[in-house]
Amino acid sequence: MRILIVTETFYPATDGICTRLAQMTPRLQAMGHQVLVVSPDLGIQEYQGVPIKVMDSFTFPLYSSRPWGLPSKKMKKVIENFQPDVIHAVNPFMLGTSAVKYAQSLDIPLLTSYHTHMPNYLDHYNLSFMKPLLWDYLRKWHQPADYNVTVSKTLQAELIDQDICTQAVLPRGIDLDLFHPQNYDEKLYREWTFGLPGQKLLVYVGRLAAEKDLDQLVHVFEGRDDICLAIVGDGPARQDLEAVFKDTKTTFTGFLKGQNLAKAYATGDAFIFPSTSETFGLVISEAMASGTPVIAAESGATLEQIIPGQTGTTFKTGDKTSLQASLSILDHEDILARMKVQARQEAEKYSWQAASQRLLEFxxxxxxxxxxxxxxxxxxYQLSLGQQFLSLFELNE
Structure with missing residues (x-):
């Protein structure tokens, strides 16, 4: 099968979409399929044997850490040259809308996938009044698809409620070899706990942006003197967050990749995740694969991954009392030890190979x-012609 994947972002950018595509596209190609990725210009034209067609890009002033693509007439030529059997428009919003448009006009099977829940983001930027317009826009680019998928059952239900037919949920996949409990690093633990005895290390991994609700994590330090926090990632809110966490035992690491990222996950006593804006939150599963229990804000997507009391625990977003209460698992070494084992066992149910095979079925x-x-x-059309033909006889009677 010839598969054209058009995405708003790709490797080496760092987010859940990029992780999925970086893991699945080489596997699809290894299965014997021809894959071409079309993306904004992120500085590479090939990834693990998968060719990348870069499109004209620009930098958005409010989010300058990565380039963005625009709708482009050049997409038509790309499609005609590649002659795909199916087009996959990943999270069509700007560049991806061209894939939807030309899949229709060129009569090519189209799959769209919904990953980033942008209507929820508006709440964090005081733009909630724009939600109806945004939903109209999203419907415009997802409804034409022959098949539409998303990343959680919770989100699938919401999309269907918004009149966006969504037939399936993309299974999660985890790099079980990279993310593993054996990556615990004692030296890193001492560094991130500032060499202080008796500390508990919380680790967050993800983009630093307003919708991630990271500012509420400052409350983990209230009433306790044994908490240290490592915030792994970068983004537009970093400077503001550094001000919020000033004078706390917090380390901002910036982006980490590969083995360094694997060490970060495995070295925490617990992984903490305050965001409820996620469509899935793949980092939760990666933490579990690393044998790290998860403390997460309660949401549908979160509860599709962790089992409270077994692989982690939850708290109510925006409720600092609930957040502080969730930290109690850190005070029980036996509970933490059991959760570490169960988190890894749960993660082992998921592989990228199985997820890639499922995508191929979609x-x-x-x-x-x-x-x-x-x-x-x-x-x-034939029925319509027949009806018109019969109507001629009726007129002549």
Whole structure:
């Protein structure tokens, strides 16, 4: 199968979408399929044997850490040259909308996937009044798909409620070899706990932005003198957050990748995740694979990954009393030890190979549905011609 994947972002950018695509595209190619990725210009034209077609890009002043693509007429030529059997528009919002448009005009099977829950982001930027307009825009680019998927059952239900037919949920995948409890690093632990005895280390991994609710983590230090926090990642809110956490035992590491990231996950006593804006939050599963219990703000996507009391615990977002109460698991070494084992065991159920195979099945479904639509349109056209022909006799009677 010839698979064209058009995405608003790709490796080496760091987020859940990039992780999925970076893991799945080489595997699809290894299965014998031809894959072409189309993305903004992120500085590479090939990734692990997968060719990348870069498009004209620009830098958005309010989010300058990565380039963005725009809708482009050049997409039509890319599609015609590659002759895909299926087009996958990943989170179509700007560049991806061109893929949707030309898949329709060129009559090619189309799968769209919904990853970033932008309507929820508006609440964090005092723009909630724009939600109806944004939902209209998202419907415009997802409804034409032959097959639409998303990343959690909770989000699937919400999309269907918003009149965006969503047939399936992308399974999670985890790099179980990279993210592993054996990556615990005693030297790093001492560094991030400032060489102080009797400390507990909380680790966060992710983008630093307003919608992540990271500022509420400052409350973990209230009433306790044994908490240290490592914030792994970068983003537009970093400077503000550094001011919020000034004079606390907090380390801002910036982006980490590969083995350094694996060490960060495995070295924490617990992984802490305050965001409820996530469509899934793949970092939760990566922490679990690292044998690190999760303390997370309660949301549908969170509860699809962790089992409270077994692989972690939850707290109510915006409720500092609930947040502080959730830290009590740190005071029980036996509970933490059990959760570490159970977190790893739960994560071992998921592999990127299985997730890639499932995505391939979704592509096949898109092709089958597209063909069925084609037959129905053709049949409807023939029926219409027949009705017109019969009407001529009726007029002559």
């Amino acid at each position: 592509y096949e479904s898109a092709r089958i549905i597209h063909q069925a639509k084609h037959v129905m349109r053709h049949s409807s």
